[in-house]
Amino acid sequence: MTDNLEQKALITIFGGTGDLANRKLYPSLYHLFSKGYLKKNFAVIGTARREWSNDFFRDKVKESIQDIATSSAEADEFASHFYYQSHDVTNKESYVSLKTLSDSLDQKYDLAGNRIFYLAMAPNFFGIIASRIKSEGFVDTKGFHRLIIEKPFGHDLESAKELNDSLREAFHEDEIYRIDHYLGKEMIQNISVIRFANSIIESLWNNRYIDNIQVTLSETLGVEDRGRYYDESGALRDMVQNHILQIVSLLAMEPPIKLSTKEIRHEKVRALRSLRVYEGEEVLKNFIRGQYSAGHAFGKELKGYREEDNVNPESNTETFVAAKLLIDNFRWTGVPFYIRTGKRLAGKATQIAIRFKDVPMNLFSGDMAALGGNVLVIHIQPNEGITLHLNVKKPGQGMETMPVNLNYAHSSPDGMNTPEAYEKLILDCLRGDATYFSHWDEVSLSWNFIDHVADVWKGTDTHFPNYKPGTMGPDEADELLTKDGFSWFKVHEEE
């Protein structure tokens, strides 16, 4: 490992005692440490309201990496870079002691004034933290200053704008790293390579050859302990506004003139600008929502959404969304992008299916339907890889056809929502590469699109709950495609 891999920085994590920090951030930082990206010149400050000592905090950090640490000596060495500061984000005084600690660590570890501020806590405090970071002089050092901010980035366009304005008081757009952890996933980053490094793919990547594109993000979990947040959010804001629209923009964008952050973002923004914004009746025709009922699935009795903790017993919040999106430009006019996501579905999987048009006529025995269409499937998780579905001759006499799959799979490091996505994103931020973070222009276009849907839904009745756990959502989600003559490409065997 050469020395120039090493990144120097002070990383201050607001929400340092939280679930995200323990499950994702500390393991990711440890991976960066064990690979030599973080070595001697780094320090991490964890802040939260609780009164913890450095030793107690370091024990927690070590606990969070116990399954991945190669030796206890290495875990000790890693944890020795961690410091804890009890902090009340609304209290000005708190920032004074935090700043003193920051400056001393800067000296002690020779950090060149490089600072990353990671906001891993309730979004209502994002604005105040950013403005104190500015007013108390945290960003007056010589090095770089970057803000990593977790979702949700607002709950509609207006609140997102407000939040953005408050962040912009302290940070420039190019210093703000808005996390969308899907953008850190290996196979999401692979979309551009699959498209732009393969002439046989990119030359077919348009409305002359593609029939429809399907994006499925399905989960088996319910809302778990996040009822309070989720009941205000719902699947539309929780998954579609960010992860799904980001994936759609990567699938739909034009080839960038080069692989720079600026050029890629420019093309993603153009794709999002071409997304047809639905109004009134169009929303009801093209967007389907669902909510899970109680039921038996995965070998146990499960509560309905309305019975979950911290959820309104009469809640009309959607736990499932399916939709038909249209992109009005030369490349995509006429090609529906079907999307779906939901909780308590038949399996945990994220998959993109690109269905190519049928051949003009079937020269072989049977009708057209017997000849399976060509489909390119990009498996995001839990499996990672691509499958191309083709037709070949059945061995033996005659000219009967049969489907075959060309498979490329590489094993996913350790299942879903791995720290690896965070690891990549934190390293990108340390290096100043914002390609796989959401730019404000993308966020605002996405919110504008989502707000139109949410407004229409707010004013119309629902018939919730309308799907059972362990299924793939309400029947209307299937009808959305059958009325166009299509069907969902299976994600799970049970489907």
Ligand code: BG6
């Ligand atoms: C988060 C959502 O952004 O993504 C969660 O808030 C969801 O509700 C999660 O469960 C899914 O992420 P992954 O990586 O497990 O597919």
